[in-house]
Amino acid sequence: MKKKLLSTVMILGTLALAACDSITTEDQANNGSSNSNQETVEIDLLGAAADEKDLNILRDQLTRNGFEVNVNQQPDYASYRAQRDAGNFDVSIASWTTVTGNPDYAVRSIFSSDGDSRVIEPNTEIDELIDQAAAQTEGEYTETYNQLENELVTENAYIAGLYNSLKAQAFDKNLINPDSVNLYKSRAFAWDPVSFNDEAMNDSETLVLTQMESDLTSLDPVKGNDSSINQLNTNMYVRLVNLTEDDQVTSDASLSYNHAIAEGNSDYYFILRDDINFASVEDGQAVDTGERVGADDVVYSLDRASDPESVPDQRTYSLHEYINEVTVVDDLSELETAELADGNTTVKEALESGLDTPINSLVTDKTQADNATGNYQVVKLTTTEPFPQVLNYLAHQSAGIVSEQQVESVNTYDIDNYNVDTDIAYGDQRAVTEGDTYDNHLFASGPYIMISKNDYEATFQKNPAYMTDTENAANIENITVRFIGDMDSSLSALRSGEVHLLYGLSETQYEIVEGEENLELQTGDSNAVSYLIVNTMNEDRKTAGSVDLRKAIVHSINQEDFIQSYDGQKKKAFSPVSPLVDTENELEADADLVQDHLSKYLEQAE
């Protein structure tokens, strides 16, 4: 018995040993090579909970290149921002969306020495390049931005691009006419072209949209620039110009018929429409106030947009700091003498192109304007320096036109003693929130006006006096915006038919939407870029002192990994400017270069 047992064990043992030969171990698979011979460098990686995926990919890539990474993942954006502003990081994930669609905005506020959210150490060379590019036109500035990117990433390794996201929206195609839904690269979603498949429903059915934030910063265009009001204000206030789906400046569906840039790139002319009146709310219904949106409202709105002191908590003046003066043109000869940059066309001709009636006279009183008889209003804007990109800023929601008379009658508080708890300023959400404080004082110049809101939804009605009888008039009578806190619930609401259109889906949701028969998914390019800040703001950080260490970090990044991990739904980005200017720069991951720079850094450190 024992002998049998022994022999069985022997046989089994030999079999097992024989089997061992065919097994590959890790050392054999990697040919015994490893990077562990070098001293590791400890770095702190900062991000918010929403960046979890990116943090993990970065941690992995940096670890592979010989760094020891401490991940500091903050639970929400506010605490992440507090850590970032305090400089408690070596490397931090950041994101930037150029809402105006022009490259100057993308670089000025984050890279220039006096930028309002600067992320790098002050650098005069970079400042000069930013200013140089600002004065150039689209054809010229590509090379300048190319140099700027090289300064930022290749030379100094201040930042590194991670990826450029796509923008996506999904809607119920059985209900909504797919041809009427646009996906804009920069501009917030415009409601006015949207129409139901069955046009008879436009008057009777409510279109239900959604957004995450229920707490609205302010419905005054100059008092907010965030996602809680971006879409709402865009649709409540008309602007001098708009952006097309691919970020070209256009006068279509805006307050102006045409616009013209006079020679020198400092004077800008806009010829205004006469078929838009402000709407207000009476007894829960949108009504025509009879007050026309005119040149004096434009002057008033742009003046207050560029003046930091115009209202307490003015949040958008940095976008409009290039505006020097806005005036109403009363002298027709000015238009006849001013010429465009090409030297052959006068401003007058440019403004008149495509108009039914040529300009007969210019009026300063908006009530006198009558386009059918040739009486027009023209607004002239001058910039402090030649700056063609100013038009992009005018297309931003913060340049929305408000009623001078209405805003002044609401904002009667003393600016110096403004108390946010007791004084209700124009656009304060308390004025439109159901309950005791409800007293809707909004005057909307855009296609829609907010009737009321509560914690769950905001209701809107079409402006009855907005370009009526033109193709630009809004199609759908009633719109409701549901406030749904997270994207997964929003998607469920869309699938159950509770919401008709969903804006800003994440990559993991594409597959679900594509699997639903009645939903249509639209994806397009966006200006949203995720990038990496290497800390040069806080001098105590080791990254601030060593360009070698920074370069080692930057060259550890492999953008392919990000793209694969997001199922191909991201694009490469070299810097925040990448989606706007094609500089053809690309960030290459290079492990050997990383080791070179790391050993140089370690030598210096000793």
Added chain:
Amino acid sequence: MKSYKDTLVYKQVEFSLGLSLLYTVILGFAAMDFSTFAVQPFILLLAGLNGFATIVQALLTVKIRKDSKKSLVINRISQIIAGLLILTLAIGNLFLVLSSLYLIKKKVSPGYVYAVYMVLTDLLVIGVSALNLFKAYVTNSFIPAMIVLLVILVFHVIVLIGYDKLMALSPGSKKLFLLLFTLTVLIGNLFVLLVSASMVQDANKAITKRKGIREKILRNQASMLGLLFIVFLVAISICSVWTFNYRFAVTNDYSAILQPPNLAYPFGTDNFGRDVFSRIIFGARISLAVGVLATFIPFIFGGILGAISGYYGRHTDNLIMRFLDILYAIPGILLAITIVAAFGASTTNLIIALSVGYIPSYARTMRANVIQVTNLEYVEASRAIGNRNFNIIRQHVIPNSMAPMIVRATLTIGSAIIATSSLSYLGLGVENYIPEWGNILRTGSSYLETKPYLAIYPGLAIIALVLSFNFLGDGIRDATDPRLS
């Protein structure tokens, strides 16, 4: 009259039949792809074989029941059928193996039963570790570790087969054998301890006729199954250090993102190309450690506070209990979230956060027991002969109040594990690249519709572990309850 051991065998045979049927049905479902009505032939074959074995087992059950009317001794034919059913090991049906091993033994002693479970655990650990062979490469220590495991398995099988002969060894060589045998517990197979304890105590059986928890708990098959799973997890947590490659669990592999389950990745890969199977195996370590520690710490602190408060009574009692009542009033998970949010997310903070919330309930349990025990005659007697309070508490009060505490502890380990996973799920527990079951579940939850297996497997792991502890807790409670013996 039926003897207890025979009843145990009958119960086990029926219990195994049920589980085997369940196993067959699950395999049957796994073989079918309901969206396309395609069938996976290999799994279907496995299900078919299991179905056949289950029918044999069912017939065997009927036969044994019929036979038992004449004699309680399992007859030769039944034993041969049972012996053949051991072959179901090859098709993964451990339940039939379990009952067959009971049947082929003439005299089933508790030690033998534990030895059966011990061998099953070894088999599970080796089987699960062997799945690594399908990967591109294995960790460097894989081969030596597997050889050690196989040698230990052979040793354990010898112990199982020769259990009675080993019991009859001379005291000297038996001691040496026990020492060697007990050392094999180092692979984490806790059944080894139970077997050697049985070997020592069963030999002295003549002296004490009373049955301890160790023997009574055998009657509860569900709790034994729970114990098997827990011991398996402990063993695999320890063995995985040498048999599993941690790289597969934490290092991103962008070329293998979101792979469906296959042999190389038995539970598929997640959105970073990490092997979910390896992650779950490594996650067991954290879940078990946090679960056990978050139970042990309040067990000690709550126990001490409760004992003091119950023994001294009056003002001491009032002071301690009112303070604990305040703690009690704060919802446990909320307290944990607050602590983690304040001090940052790390494993240590997580354990502390969970422990604090559990202290009051342990203190209350202990206090109630101590008050009861303090009023018993033997405590009064001890006091009368002038024993000091500390000695009375240590020698008489605490040992006699422990049973309900142990039951409570086994039951709360389950909720501690759930709490760990919930906090990780909320992003407040362990750092999220570290494989922890809640973390894995969280990653899977965003693919619930498109890749459900990413969430199902970690979810099942959590359910199985929590259920196991609950079953075990139930078993221990029944075993310690005098009314049920």
